[in-house]
Amino acid sequence: MTKPNTANPAVLRWVEETAKLCQPDRVFWCDGSESEKDALIDEAVARGILIRLNQKKLPGCYYHRSTVDDVARSEARTFICVPTSEEAGPTNNWMAPAEMYSKLRGLCAGAMRGRTMYVIPYLMGPLGSPLTKVGLELTDSIYVVLSMRIMTRMGQIAYEHLGQGEDFNHGLHCMLDVNPKNRYIAHFPQDNTIISTSSNYGGNVLLGKKCLALRIGSWLANKEGWLAEHMLILSAESPSGEKTYVTAAFPSACGKTNFAMLVPPPHLAAWKIRTIGDDIAWMKPGADGRLYAINPEAGYFGVAPGTNRRTNPNAMDTISRDTIYTNVALTPDLDVWWEGKTDQPPAELTDWKGNRWTPGSPEPAAHPNSRFCAPMKNNPALAPEADDPNGVPISAIIFGGRRSTAIPLVYQAFNWIHGVYVGACMSSETTAAATGEVGKIRRDPMAMLPFCGYNMGQYFRHWLLLRKRLCVPPRIFYVNWFRRDSTGKFIWPGFGENMRVLKWIVERTHGRADAVETPLGWVPGPRDFDLGGMSGFDPAAMAKAQEIGLEEWRREALTHDDLMLKLYADLPKELLFQRELLVARL
Ligand code: SAT
Numbered sequence: 001m002t003k004p005n006t007a008n009p010a011v012l013r014w015v016e017e018t019a020k021l022c023q024p025d026r027v028f029w030c031d032g033s034e035s036e037k038d039a040l041i042d043e044a045v046a047r048g049i050l051i052r053l054n055q056k057k058l059p060g061c062y063y064h065r066s067t068v069d070d071v072a073r074s075e076a077r078t079f080i081c082v083p084t085s086e087e088a089g090p091t092n093n094w095m096a097p098a099e100m101y102s103k104l105r106g107l108c109a110g111a112m113r114g115r116t117m118y119v120i121p122y123l124m125g126p127l128g129s130p131l132t133k134v135g136l137e138l139t140d141s142i143y144v145v146l147s148m149r150i151m152t153r154m155g156q157i158a159y160e161h162l163g164q165g166e167d168f169n170h171g172l173h174c175m176l177d178v179n180p181k182n183r184y185i186a187h188f189p190q191d192n193t194i195i196s197t198s199s200n201y202g203g204n205v206l207l208g209k210k211c212l213a214l215r216i217g218s219w220l221a222n223k224e225g226w227l228a229e230h231m232l233i234l235s236a237e238s239p240s241g242e243k244t245y246v247t248a249a250f251p252s253a254c255g256k257t258n259f260a261m262l263v264p265p266p267h268l269a270a271w272k273i274r275t276i277g278d279d280i281a282w283m284k285p286g287a288d289g290r291l292y293a294i295n296p297e298a299g300y301f302g303v304a305p306g307t308n309r310r311t312n313p314n315a316m317d318t319i320s321r322d323t324i325y326t327n328v329a330l331t332p333d334l335d336v337w338w339e340g341k342t343d344q345p346p347a348e349l350t351d352w353k354g355n356r357w358t359p360g361s362p363e364p365a366a367h368p369n370s371r372f373c374a375p376m377k378n379n380p381a382l383a384p385e386a387d388d389p390n391g392v393p394i395s396a397i398i399f400g401g402r403r404s405t406a407i408p409l410v411y412q413a414f415n416w417i418h419g420v421y422v423g424a425c426m427s428s429e430t431t432a433a434a435t436g437e438v439g440k441i442r443r444d445p446m447a448m449l450p451f452c453g454y455n456m457g458q459y460f461r462h463w464l465l466l467r468k469r470l471c472v473p474p475r476i477f478y479v480n481w482f483r484r485d486s487t488g489k490f491i492w493p494g495f496g497e498n499m500r501v502l503k504w505i506v507e508r509t510h511g512r513a514d515a516v517e518t519p520l521g522w523v524p525g526p527r528d529f530d531l532g533g534m535s536g537f538d539p540a541a542m543a544k545a546q547e548i549g550l551e552e553w554r555r556e557a558l559t560h561d562d563l564m565l566k567l568y569a570d571l572p573k574e575l576l577f578q579r580e581l582l583v584a585r586l
């Protein structure tokens with residue numbers, strides 16, 4: 001037992017109650033210090049929870065391997081526990097709070113016997129921001145402590161922000177035996193409480209991230225008049241030094257981290273892109289009628305496969321030190337490797353399951369959802385604004401998904417209401433970030449399907465109402481980097497070249513670039529999209545990337561109906577009108 005490092009009575013009371021329930025042998029009060037980190041790492045290494053990587057190549061880096069059925073978010077086991085199922089809405093799993101509490105109390109009773117319960121105080125958001133929230137996570141996982149230390153502003157700083165108040169998120173994580181049968185990720189928004197059992201996977205157990213910053217966050221945002229969104233935030237500085245702030249919502253594993261760390265191609269090298277956040281944006285109308293965004297996180301929990309010097313050099317630098325890797329492959333000299341890290345795989349590896357792997361092995365060496373967890377301060381492209389308590393004023397909101405067909409590279413919504421409709425109809429092919437089938441098209445409104453903590457129809461209404469509080473609403477765009485030609489090849493080269501799309505978007509927000517009207521929205525005029533210095537990509541290829549097939553779109557519009565019908569009872573009528581308008585234009 002270490003000594004409590006706070007006198008906050010609500011914190012002391014809750015830790016005591018939880019310890020009584022879970023009966024840990026020890027309670028460890030984390031303070032976030034360096035010496036504490038070193039001691040916890042030593043213990044994790046001694047117990048085989050972490051492997052110390054090659055410290056010459058990867059200073060401060062460690063490796064964690066999870067059990068084979070605990071490698072992604074478990075959406076089927078994620079619940080919103082509010083009094084009625086209508087409040088949770090048809091896109092969420094629901095259970096009555098009393099029933100879920102009783103089930104989880106049963107599972108957690110005595111669950112930490114022989115173990116240590118760690119008390120993690122943390123902030124979501126920069127110190128001193130009016131948007132910042134305090135969380136307390138109680139967990140019996142050292143891996144969670146060390147990851148939360150990277151992903152949040154963790155330690156004494158959170159108690160200082162909280163003072164004697166009671167306004168903090170109560171998070172409890174019990175690893176149990178990580179058996180999926182006992183896995184629950186349960187949210188109780190009315191009590192500002194999260195309980196997660198029987199998993200040790202990031203999105204299920206780093207409770208500040210998806211659980212607090214998005215599910216509870218969106219519920220609070222609806223009540224308090226702000227937005228909690230699954231969005232990266234970046235700053236784009238033009239050659240003349242003008243800074244434009246942009247957010248973008250793409251589903252998990254669709255390139256938010258890459259876009260947030262984009263390195264422009266040589267032709268556009270005078271532009272500077274800097275990262276504010278790579279996954280979550282909290283946004284609120286400011287006194288000047290603009291929408292201001294902060295990144296509540298302090299680290300990146302990114303997908304490793306596909307990350308390399310060419311696709312994301314800033315990420316490669318970020319993860320070269322102080323990083324926890326999970327479920328990637330190991331080289332014989334304890335370096336890390338994953339599919340796409342180098343063109344040629346090493347001759348021999350230990351795969352994510354701990355087995356010997358050679359290039360002829362049938363399975364990938366790294367799990368497709370293997371991750372790095374790295375502090376944002378390592379990012380060479382980090383924007384200084386990432387720590388600004390006031391946030392940054394957003395000029396453009398980009399929606400996008402992973403679609404092989406139909407959806408053009410970029411278009412702009414006609415106005416805010418149309419933009420909300422376009423975001424609501426977002427769709428994407430599923431990825432390995434959640435358990436289940438990969439590559440299936442699903443509607444993922446605003447990339448929030450797995451993360452909206454209340455009724456999705458109500459969520460759209462909240463978006464529509466917010467417009468009234470904005471004098472300068474961000475312009476709304478839709479992008480698709482993933483369209484393929486008839487041979488299956490990606491039409492658009494993506495990655496750094498996405499700067500060209502971003503440039504058009506930025507220019508549009510300042511009223512400088514021209515556009516052509518189409519049934520979907522405005523698209524770049526032929527002279528207003530910069531293809532300079534691009535070899536192998538010409539206006540004909542651009543036309544293919546931008547093609548809007550009317551027949552294909554008539555079918556596409558019909559597929560919007562799954563979601564519209566599911567949400568019909570709560571769907572704002574504005575969105576039904578938007579659908580009528582789209583059909584008429586087609
Ligand atoms: O696995 S996480 O939920 O943390 C990341 C993601 O899926 O977006």
Ligand code: MN
Pocket residue numbers: 230251252253279
């Ligand atoms: Mn995410």
